[in-house]
Amino acid sequence: MGKKIRALIAKPGLDGHDRGALIIAQTLRDHGMEVIYTGLRQSPAQIAQAAVQEDVDVIGLSSLSGAHRSLFPKVVEQLKERQAEDIPVIGGGVIPAEDIPFLEEKGVQKVFTPGTPTEYIAAYIKQLVTPEEVKETTPPEKISHIGIAVKSLEKTIPFYDQILGLNLKGVEEVPSEGVKVAFFEIGETSIELLEPLSEQSPIYKFVEKKGEGIHHIALEVSDLKDRLQHYRDQDVPLINEEPKEGANGAEIAFLHPRAANGVLYELCHHRKGES
Amino acid sequence: MTKNPKQEWEEAVNKTVQRFPERKETFTTSSDIEVDRLYLPEKEDEKYVEKLGFPGQYPYTRGIQPTMYRSRFWTMRQYAGFGSAKETNERFRYLLEQGQTGLSVAFDLPTQIGYDSDDPMSDGEVGKVGVAIDTLQDMEDLLEGIPLNQVSTSMTINAPASVLLCMYIAVGEKQGVAKESLTGTIQNDILKEYIARGTYIFPPKPSMRLITNIFKYCEQYVPKFNTISISGYHIREAGSTAVQEVAFTLANGMAYVDAALESGLEIDQFAPRLAFFFNAHNNFFEEIAKFRVARRLWAKIMREKYGAKNPKSWKLRFHTQTGGSTLTAQQPDNNIVRVTLQALSAVLGGTQSLHTNSRDEALALPTEESARIALRTQQIIAHESGVADTVDPIAGSYYVESLMDQMEEEVEKYLGKIEEFGGAVQAVEEGYMQREIHQAAYETQKKMENKEEIVVGLNQFEVDEELHPDLLKVDEKLERNQINSLKDVKAKRDQEIVNKTLTRLEKAAKNSNENLIPYILEAVKAYASVGEICNVLRNQFGEYVG
Numbered sequence: 001m002g003k004k005i006r007a008l009i010a011k012p013g014l015d016g017h018d019r020g021a022l023i024i025a026q027t028l029r030d031h032g033m034e035v036i037y038t039g040l041r042q043s044p045a046q047i048a049q050a051a052v053q054e055d056v057d058v059i060g061l062s063s064l065s066g067a068h069r070s071l072f073p074k075v076v077e078q079l080k081e082r083q084a085e086d087i088p089v090i091g092g093g094v095i096p097a098e099d100i101p102f103l104e105e106k107g108v109q110k111v112f113t114p115g116t117p118t119e120y121i122a123a124y125i126k127q128l129v130t131p132e133e134v135k136e137t138t139p140p141e142k143i144s145h146i147g148i149a150v151k152s153l154e155k156t157i158p159f160y161d162q163i164l165g166l167n168l169k170g171v172e173e174v175p176s177e178g179v180k181v182a183f184f185e186i187g188e189t190s191i192e193l194l195e196p197l198s199e200q201s202p203i204y205k206f207v208e209k210k211g212e213g214i215h216h217i218a219l220e221v222s223d224l225k226d227r228l229q230h231y232r233d234q235d236v237p238l239i240n241e242e243p244k245e246g247a248n249g250a251e252i253a254f255l256h257p258r259a260a261n262g263v264l265y266e267l268c269h270h271r272k273g274e275s
Numbered sequence: 276m277t278k279n280p281k282q283e284w285e286e287a288v289n290k291t292v293q294r295f296p297e298r299k300e301t302f303t304t305s306s307d308i309e310v311d312r313l314y315l316p317e318k319e320d321e322k323y324v325e326k327l328g329f330p331g332q333y334p335y336t337r338g339i340q341p342t343m344y345r346s347r348f349w350t351m352r353q354y355a356g357f358g359s360a361k362e363t364n365e366r367f368r369y370l371l372e373q374g375q376t377g378l379s380v381a382f383d384l385p386t387q388i389g390y391d392s393d394d395p396m397s398d399g400e401v402g403k404v405g406v407a408i409d410t411l412q413d414m415e416d417l418l419e420g421i422p423l424n425q426v427s428t429s430m431t432i433n434a435p436a437s438v439l440l441c442m443y444i445a446v447g448e449k450q451g452v453a454k455e456s457l458t459g460t461i462q463n464d465i466l467k468e469y470i471a472r473g474t475y476i477f478p479p480k481p482s483m484r485l486i487t488n489i490f491k492y493c494e495q496y497v498p499k500f501n502t503i504s505i506s507g508y509h510i511r512e513a514g515s516t517a518v519q520e521v522a523f524t525l526a527n528g529m530a531y532v533d534a535a536l537e538s539g540l541e542i543d544q545f546a547p548r549l550a551f552f553f554n555a556h557n558n559f560f561e562e563i564a565k566f567r568v569a570r571r572l573w574a575k576i577m578r579e580k581y582g583a584k585n586p587k588s589w590k591l592r593f594h595t596q597t598g599g600s601t602l603t604a605q606q607p608d609n610n611i612v613r614v615t616l617q618a619l620s621a622v623l624g625g626t627q628s629l630h631t632n633s634r635d636e637a638l639a640l641p642t643e644e645s646a647r648i649a650l651r652t653q654q655i656i657a658h659e660s661g662v663a664d665t666v667d668p669i670a671g672s673y674y675v676e677s678l679m680d681q682m683e684e685e686v687e688k689y690l691g692k693i694e695e696f697g698g699a700v701q702a703v704e705e706g707y708m709q710r711e712i713h714q715a716a717y718e719t720q721k722k723m724e725n726k727e728e729i730v731v732g733l734n735q736f737e738v739d740e741e742l743h744p745d746l747l748k749v750d751e752k753l754e755r756n757q758i759n760s761l762k763d764v765k766a767k768r769d770q771e772i773v774n775k776t777l778t779r780l781e782k783a784a785k786n787s788n789e790n791l792i793p794y795i796l797e798a799v800k801a802y803a804s805v806g807e808i809c810n811v812l813r814n815q816f817g818e819y820v821g
Contacts, residue, residue: 013384013398013399013400014384014385014387014388014390014396014397014400014474015384015400015404015473016384016468016472016473016474017472017473017512018473018513019512019513019514019600019713019716022713022716022717023514023716023717023720026713026717027720039820039821040473040821041388041396041473043395043396065384065400065403065404066400066403066404066639066640067384067398067399067400067403069399069751070398070399071398071399074398074399094637094638094639096638096639113604114603114604114637115603115604115605115733117724118720118724119724258739
């Protein structure tokens with residue numbers, strides 16, 4: 001074990017609601033961190049000063065009064081003035097979703113909105129401050145395929161095999177997903193066209209809502225079960241908590257698009273001998 | 276021979292009905308069954324009279340008025356305020372047009388902590404959680420066109436309550452309304468600020484002095500104003516249990532009573548103007564039990580411990596707000612349902628006035644549409660549900676009555692502990708209540724995360740949704756505008772008079788026997804700002820560090 005993570009929990013501005021800040025402080029302590037709580041009514045300069053003096057690894061700001069747009073960026077500025085911009089700043093409180101991009105642009109690392117489990121925040125800080133101590137994650141091996149939702153395979157296949165000249169590897173029905181799929185090889189990866197088999201199919205709903213187009217990206221991994229367990233531990237939102245059977249006899253699982261800013265990722269594992 | 280309690284009640288009903296006739300001559304259900312004013316056990320034995328009694332009679336378990344909502348509904352009082360005084364004034368007029376029956380002012384944090392809008396400490400906070408008030412000019416704008424002899428106004432203001440009360444008095448004078456006829460409430464409850472809410476300025480001792488100064492002044496000059504609203508609301512929001520909410524609130528109430536007695540007031544001079552403010556949370560029957568227990572206990576404390584003689588001193592009158600911390604940012608429309616249940620518990624608990632939260636409050640300040648739905652929720656309970664047609668319909672529930680006895684016992688244990696500290700002020704200074712509340716809050720959070728407690732839409736029954744509802748935004752330019760208009764007021768006022776009144780206030784503050792209210796009123800009328808007045812007092816009293 002390395003040294004303990006030191007966190008500064010601060011209440012900038014005049015807001016007196018400290019229930020959230022106190023709960024976060026105690027949660028982080030329960031996770032073995034050293035936590036300094038500033039108390040109420042701290043100016044951005046005071047917070048930056050305390051962070052430098054206490055040599056903390058991370059600053060957590062809490063505001064429920066609507067002053068976050070003005071105060072959070074000022075804390076980041078004050079850190080810069082003290083050459084301490086390497087201390088990451090995260091924030092929470094009553095913060096409308098639309099303000100989050102603004103705050104991130106101003107240098108706030110991450111914003112947690114009401115309802116975020118405290119365990120998730122603790123895990124996030126550990127990952128942020130001591131990524132080397134969080135269980136080693138091997139990167140996925142390659143892009144296994146790119147999934148494209150279509151209304152009709154029949155109408156779409158000609159573009160891929162005749163215009164692009166790709167090699168059609170096979171067409172197959174995957175009843176568990178309610179789809180019929182066609183695979184085209186391209187280098188070490190492939191393109192998967194998905195046609196819905198019924199109106200219950202997720203692909204049918206996708207096409208209805210968003211139209212035809214790129215649906216998901218599948219990553220090849222060799223440790224699917226362990227990896228899912230590991231993601232669960234970190235509260236990564238998952239659609240499938242356990243592997244299930246996909247096309248081509250592969251084991252697959254989908255991450256929730258919430259995990260990756262709206263991108264749907266599939267993890268898949270092809271056993272040796274298959275591709 | 277003395278009259279029996281039931282006869283006393285019947286006589287009180289007759290008197291009340293003459294002044295406040297019941298809403299209908301007869302109340303009936305949809306099946307045309309007549310609804311009685313009051314339902315009683317088969318036998319009103321001693322135990323019944325001691326524990327429940329009759330509405331409008333000691334110990335007031337069944338309500339503080341003999342006919343309760345059969346005569347008049349509770350006051351529907353929605354807390355509002357944001358941005359500038361002029362904007363808030365528009366929202367107030369809108370709410371009054373919509374059938375709201377009292378005003379409730381939310382102030383921004385700089386006002387609540389006694390800083391002017393141009394103070395560096397106010398940076399980013401001006402007009403955010405309430406209206407910004409710097410000088411009397413802002414208060415005049417806030418109340419423009421609202422006749423102060425016709426509405427009652429509740430002001431959520433604590434550390435600088437004296438300043439805002441004086442501004443209200445001054446606006447009344449300008450409208451030609453004598454201070455003797457002003458009605459309303461100032462929160463003025465500093466102890467819960469140290470415990471849970473955080474908008475304190477001065478240390479406890481001078482703060483208690485300001486509070487008793489207000490008690491004394493109002494007893495003489497503003498007799499219809501509620502001089503304090505002793506608040507469990509924020510204690511609950513900070514994470515306490517229902518029992519802790521009642522216990523710490525009543526303990527704080529006793530501390531104010533002690534301070535007032537010590538300053539030379541007689542109990543019956545000020546006790547009738549003490550008001551309370553509770554939270555309505557999720558556990559429906561526990562909340563109803565909580566309100567009824569609080570009433571029963573306070574009556575006992577006032578009569579037995581303090582020897583109050585005036586029945587008005589025994590009555591715990593309270594405002595209720597539904598629990599803000601129970602609202603979820605997820606699936607915000609579900610909050611309307613939560614608020615409905617909570618509001619219903621407050622009504623069944625016999626509240627005198629009620630604020631229902633808006634569905635979007637976990638995300639931002641409420642929009643006009645959300646605020647309207649919140650008010651409609653109360654109107655539906657009042658006009659459609661029939662729960663207001665008989666007094667205290669919940670009495671006699673085996674569950675609720677037994678829950679009340681158990682809660683009462685637990686509350687008394689806490690009161691005993693606080694007394695061991697030497698009272699609420701000492702217990703606050705030693706952080707006792709703060710620790711107890713934090714522990715309860717932490718346990719609740721853990722239970723939620725382990726799904727031992729289900730919060731619909733948050734840890735179960737989630738949906739995929741984008742949280743981009745139509746939210747109220749406070750204009751970013753507001754802070755600058757407010758600072759400019761403060762500058763204008765300062766340029767126009769007679770600076771010499773301002774200086775003179777502030778110097779007189781400073782001198783008075785040094786003498787702990789002086790009542791500061793007349794001095795503050797003088798300064799307010801000279802257009803001295805909230806910040807200037809509070810700074811004079813800061814210099815004399817020092818500041819509390821939490």
